[in-house]
Amino acid sequence: MLIREAVAEDWPRIWPFWHRVVSAGETYSWDPDTSEEAARVLWMNPPKRVYVVEDETGAIVASAYLTPNYGRPAAHVANAGFMVDPDHAGRGIGRLLAGHVLTAAKAQGYRAMVFNSVVETNPAVGLWTSLGFTILGTVPEAFDHPRHGLVGLHIMHKAL
Numbered sequence: 816m817l818i819r820e821a822v823a824e825d826w827p828r829i830w831p832f833w834h835r836v837v838s839a840g841e842t843y844s845w846d847p848d849t850s851e852e853a854a855r856v857l858w859m860n861p862p863k864r865v866y867v868v869e870d871e872t873g874a875i876v877a878s879a880y881l882t883p884n885y886g887r888p889a890a891h892v893a894n895a896g897f898m899v900d901p902d903h904a905g906r907g908i909g910r911l912l913a914g915h916v917l918t919a920a921k922a923q924g925y926r927a928m929v930f931n932s933v934v935e936t937n938p939a940v941g942l943w944t945s946l947g948f949t950i951l952g953t954v955p956e957a958f959d960h961p962r963h964g965l966v967g968l969h970i971m972h973k974a975l
Contacts, residue, residue, distance in 0.1 A: 816908065818915045821865035821878065826855050828875040829867065832900035833858060840961045842937045843896075844968070858896070864919070868899075868912050876903040879916050884929050893925040893975075897939070909942055917946065921975040933969040934958050940969065948973040 821829070833854055840847040845857065858880060859865055868877040877899040884894035895916050899909045920928055928948075933940060935953060944950075948971040956965035 816871070816876075816911060817869045818866055818912060819869070821859070821867045823859070825865075825867050825875060825878075826859055829858065829878045829898075830854065832876075832902075833878070833898055835901060836898050842934050842939070844932050844934075844958060864923075866912065866916060866919070868908055870903070876900045877908045877912050879912050881916050881920055881923070883925075884931070891924065891926045893920045893923075893928040894931065895920070895928060909939065910946075913942065913946055917973075917975065925975055927972060927974050929973075930969070930971040932957070933971050934960065935967040935969055936960060936963050940971075943971050943973075946973065 830851055834851070837843050837845050837849055837854070838847045849857070858878070863880040863882040865878060865880045867875045870876050877897070879895055879897045881893055881895045883890040884892045897909060897912060917928065930943070930948070933943065951970045951972050953967040953969050955967050957968040958966050960966045
């Protein structure tokens, strides 16, 4: 697998799985009806650094962004978003990409990473805790999950 920085021309290959993940309404608090243009702005625009994972066929199977979570003087705390194409889930791609982004964040001078709204039923919670993230708190019943009803949103943190 190749992990590299994304270029604008990658968006048409990211959009299909981005749309599939967000429209499912299970893991992101973005509007499931987000248009392609609005999604591109959410995912690809600076100051975000965007990464993609290409498999052995050259297909983009995952993407992540890395960005400051706050403005100055707290811009040394990163935020990131991760998506793996559901057709490629369970292959360790998310863990591989997470390791890459955490290393990149540290190399770029970030001192910590925070996730502001991890849906508590998201299987990625296990990945994040295994990588050293802690749950700082949970906003109860903050997310209306299509299968589980109202569930909490975790705020997660990891020092880099």
